Amino acid sequence: MxxxxxxxxxxxxxxxxxxxxxxxxxxxxxxxxxxxxxxxxxxxxxxxxxxxxxxxxxxxxxxxxxxxxxxxxxxxxxxxxxxxxxxxxxxxxxxxxxxxxxxxxxxxxxxxxxxxxxxxxxxxxxxxxxxxxxxxxxxxxxxxxxxxxxxxxxxxxxxxxxxxxxxxxxxxxxxxxxxxxxxxxxxxxxxxxxxxxxxxxxxxxxxxxxxxVHDTADPLLAMASVIRDTAARGGVVVIPAFAVGRAQGLMYAMYQMKASGAIPAYLPVFLDSPMARDATAIYGKHRADHRLDPAACQAMCQAATIINTVEESKQLDARNAPKVIISASGMATGGRVLHHLKAFAGDPRNTILFAGFQAGGTRGAALIDGADEIRIHGQQVRVRAQVAHVDNLSxxxxxxxxxxxxxxxxxxxxxxxxxxxxxxxxxxxxxxxxxxxxxxxxxxxxxxxxxx
Structure with a gap:
C-alpha cells in the first residue's frame, strides 16, 4: 500500500x-x-x-x-x-x-x-x-x-x-x-x-x-459586544460565513443572543446566501448528526431573514441602518459577501466580523492582518470599517x-x-x-x- x-x-x-x-x-x-x-x-x-x-x-x-x-x-x-x-x-x-x-x-x-x-x-x-x-x-x-x-x-x-x-x-x-x-x-x-x-x-x-488552543471564554459574549457596539454607532455588521456549517452555527448564535437579551431583539439579521438557506433546511433531515431538537432547529432556521434574489441582496447594500448580514464565502474569496464588503468596508461605523479560520492569501486573512485596502472585482476597496475576529466559534x-x-x-x-x-x-x-x-x-x- x-x-x-x-x-x-x-x-x-x-x-x-x-x-x-x-x-x-x-x-x-x-x-x-x-x-x-x-x-x-x-x-x-x-x-x-x-x-x-x-x-x-x-x-x-x-x-x-x-x-x-x-x-x-x-x-x-x-x-x-x-x-x-x-x-x-x-x-x-x-x-x-x-x-x-x-x-x-x-x-x-x-x-x-x-x-x-x-x-x-x-x-x-x-x-x-x-x-x-x-x-x-x-x-x-x-x-x-x-x-x-x-x-x-x-x-x-x-x-x-x-x-x-x-x-x-x-x-x-x-x-x-x-x-x-x-x-x-x-x-x-x-x-x-x-x-x-x-x-x-x-x-x-x-x-x-x-x-x-481556542479561547475558553464564551464566544457569544464577544460577538454580542461587537454587534451591540456597531449598532450603537449606527453601523452594519458583515459576517463572511461558509454556507455549510458556519452559517447555521451563526444563525443559532443569533437566536441565542436575542433570546438572552445580549443583542436587541429588534436588530435585523439577514442571511444572504441561497445556498446557506438550502443547507439549513437539510438539518431537519439529518438529526443524528447534530444536537438540536426540533424546536431549536426551527428557531435556528427562523433566526434570520433569508435573502433570495440578487435584487434583494442589492437592497441590503442601499440601506445603511444597523443590521447584521451573514453571507458567503467564509474567507471572503467569492460570493455575495464581496458586494457587501464593497458597500460597507469604507465606513468606520461598520464592522467586518470573522468567525473562523482564515487561510493565508485570502481576503479574510488580509483583513485580520490589518489591510487598509483589498482588491475586489478588479478594484481597490478602501477599508475603514472595524475588523473583529471571534476565533473560538471554530x-x-x-x-x-x-x-x-x-x-x-x-x-x-x-x-x-x-x-x-x-x-x-x-x-x-x-x-x-x-x-x-x-x-x-x-x-x-x-x-x-x-x-x-
Missing part, C-alpha cells in the same frame, strides 16, 4: 490523497486549492495520475476544499463511484453546482470588465459539469464496513465538524489507515462530538489549529482537542501524517505528538509518496 499527498500539505486547502494497493487505486477527498495564487494555480495544473485509472473516490465531507475538484476529476475521465455519507451527498448537491455557477459568473464578469490576466477568462468547471459528477455519488451508512474497491474496505464514523462529516478508516486485510478529515469539537453547541479513534496502523490527521478541533482525540488510542500507529494545516500549525502538532505521545510522525511534502 502506498499513499501520495496531492494536497492539504503546507496549506489547509486542496485535500487529496492517492491510495494505491496491489488491486486498487482510490482517492481520499478531492478538494480545491484556495488562498495564495500559487496554490490556486494548482487547480489548473492537472493531476499526476490518470483519473480514468481510479477505482473510487472516498469523500470525508462536503466543504469545497475537500470536494470541490470532483467535477473536474469526472470531466477529466474518472468514471468510478464517489462514496460518502448521505448528508455529505445532500450538501454536495448544493455546493458543487453552486461552485460551478460562481466560476461561470466570475469568468463572465472578468471578461465583461476586462480585469482577467488572460485574453478570455474561463471557469475551471461549469454548473453542468458539477451536476454530471453528482450522478456518480453513492451514499454509505456510518459505523458499518463497505467495499470501496477490490480488496479494500472502509468504515465511516462521525467526525462532527459539519453535517455528514466522517472519519474514514480504510483497510486491505493487512493494514489499516485512518483519515481524520476535518475533526469537530467535543463540546460544539450544534454538531455531535467526533467518534473515538479506533486502532489503526497509520493515521492522517488534520492540523488546522495544530498550534492554537468547528475545527484545536491543538488540545486533537491531542485528546489521539491520546485515547491504546496502541500507537506505526506512523502519523500531519496534514491540512499551514506550516507552523502542522509542525507544532508534529512536535506535540512526538514529545507527548512518543509516536512516529511526519509532516509530508506536496506530492510526496510513502510506502505503508
Amino acid at each position: 502506498r499513499i501520495q499527498f496531492l494536497g492539504g500539505t503546507g496549506t489547509v486547502t486542496g485535500s487529496k490523497y492517492l491510495l494505491t494497493t496491489e488491486h486498487a487505486r482510490i482517492l481520499v477527498d478531492c478538494g480545491l486549492f484556495q488562498g495564495y495564487k500559487q496554490l490556486r494555480l494548482r487547480n489548473w495544473a492537472g493531476l499526476p495520475f490518470d483519473p480514468a485509472g481510479l477505482d473510487a473516490v472516498v469523500l470525508t465531507h462536503a466543504h469545497l476544499d475537500h470536494s470541490g475538484y470532483l467535477p473536474l476529476l469526472v470531466k477529466s475521465g474518472f468514471r468510478g463511484k464517489i462514496l460518502c455519507s448521505e448528508a455529505t451527498y445532500d450538501l454536495c448537491k448544493i455546493l458543487l453546482p453552486d461552485s460551478g455557477h460562481l466560476q461561470e459568473e466570475d469568468a463572465a464578469a472578468a471578461n465583461r470588465h476586462g480585469y482577467s490576466e488572460h485574453r478570455l477568462a474561463m471557469p475551471l468547471y461549469t454548473e453542468e459539469d458539477a451536476r454530471v459528477a453528482l450522478r456518480q455519488f453513492v451514499t454509505v451508512g456510518f459505523d458499518r464496513r463497505v467495499e470501496v474497491a477490490p480488496g479494500l474496505g472502509a468504515v465511516f464514523s462521525r467526525a462532527g465538524h459539519i453535517l455528514g462529516a466522517a472519519i474514514v478508516a480504510l483497510d486491505d486485510g493487512h493494514r489499516r489507515i485512518t483519515f481524520s478529515g476535518d475533526l469537530g469539537r467535543a463540546n460544539d453547541p450544534v454538531m455531535v462530538a467526533p467518534a473515538p479513534l479506533a486502532p489503526t496502523d497509520y493515521l492522517v490527521v488534520e492540523s488546522t489549529y495544530g498550534n492554537r 468547528a475545527h478541533a484545536d491543538s488540545n482537542e486533537l491531542m485528546g482525540w489521539m491520546s485515547a488510542l491504546g496502541r500507537a500507529p506505526r506512523r502519523t501524517f500531519i496534514t491540512h494545516g499551514e506550516p507552523a500549525a502542522s509542525e507544532a502538532l508534529r512536535a506535540r505528538i512526538k514529545h507527548e505521545l512518543g509516536w512516529d510522525c511526519l509532516v509530508p511534502e506536496h506530492l510526496q509518496t510513502v510506502a505503508l
Whole structure:
C-alpha cells in the first residue's frame, strides 16, 4: 500500500490523497486549492495520475476544499463511484453546482470588465459539469464496513465538524489507515462530538489549529459586544460565513443572543446566501448528526431573514441602518459577501466580523492582518470599517482537542501524517505528538509518496 499527498500539505486547502494497493487505486477527498495564487494555480495544473485509472473516490465531507475538484476529476475521465455519507451527498448537491455557477459568473464578469490576466477568462468547471459528477455519488451508512474497491474496505464514523462529516478508516486485510478529515469539537453547541479513534496502523490527521488552543471564554459574549457596539454607532455588521456549517452555527448564535437579551431583539439579521438557506433546511433531515431538537432547529432556521434574489441582496447594500448580514464565502474569496464588503468596508461605523479560520492569501486573512485596502472585482476597496475576529466559534478541533482525540488510542500507529494545516500549525502538532505521545510522525511534502 502506498499513499501520495496531492494536497492539504503546507496549506489547509486542496485535500487529496492517492491510495494505491496491489488491486486498487482510490482517492481520499478531492478538494480545491484556495488562498495564495500559487496554490490556486494548482487547480489548473492537472493531476499526476490518470483519473480514468481510479477505482473510487472516498469523500470525508462536503466543504469545497475537500470536494470541490470532483467535477473536474469526472470531466477529466474518472468514471468510478464517489462514496460518502448521505448528508455529505445532500450538501454536495448544493455546493458543487453552486461552485460551478460562481466560476461561470466570475469568468463572465472578468471578461465583461476586462480585469482577467488572460485574453478570455474561463471557469475551471461549469454548473453542468458539477451536476454530471453528482450522478456518480453513492451514499454509505456510518459505523458499518463497505467495499470501496477490490480488496479494500472502509468504515465511516462521525467526525462532527459539519453535517455528514466522517472519519474514514480504510483497510486491505493487512493494514489499516485512518483519515481524520476535518475533526469537530467535543463540546460544539450544534454538531455531535467526533467518534473515538479506533486502532489503526497509520493515521492522517488534520492540523488546522495544530498550534492554537481556542479561547475558553464564551464566544457569544464577544460577538454580542461587537454587534451591540456597531449598532450603537449606527453601523452594519458583515459576517463572511461558509454556507455549510458556519452559517447555521451563526444563525443559532443569533437566536441565542436575542433570546438572552445580549443583542436587541429588534436588530435585523439577514442571511444572504441561497445556498446557506438550502443547507439549513437539510438539518431537519439529518438529526443524528447534530444536537438540536426540533424546536431549536426551527428557531435556528427562523433566526434570520433569508435573502433570495440578487435584487434583494442589492437592497441590503442601499440601506445603511444597523443590521447584521451573514453571507458567503467564509474567507471572503467569492460570493455575495464581496458586494457587501464593497458597500460597507469604507465606513468606520461598520464592522467586518470573522468567525473562523482564515487561510493565508485570502481576503479574510488580509483583513485580520490589518489591510487598509483589498482588491475586489478588479478594484481597490478602501477599508475603514472595524475588523473583529471571534476565533473560538471554530468547528475545527484545536491543538488540545486533537491531542485528546489521539491520546485515547491504546496502541500507537506505526506512523502519523500531519496534514491540512499551514506550516507552523502542522509542525507544532508534529512536535506535540512526538514529545507527548512518543509516536512516529511526519509532516509530508506536496506530492510526496510513502510506502505503508
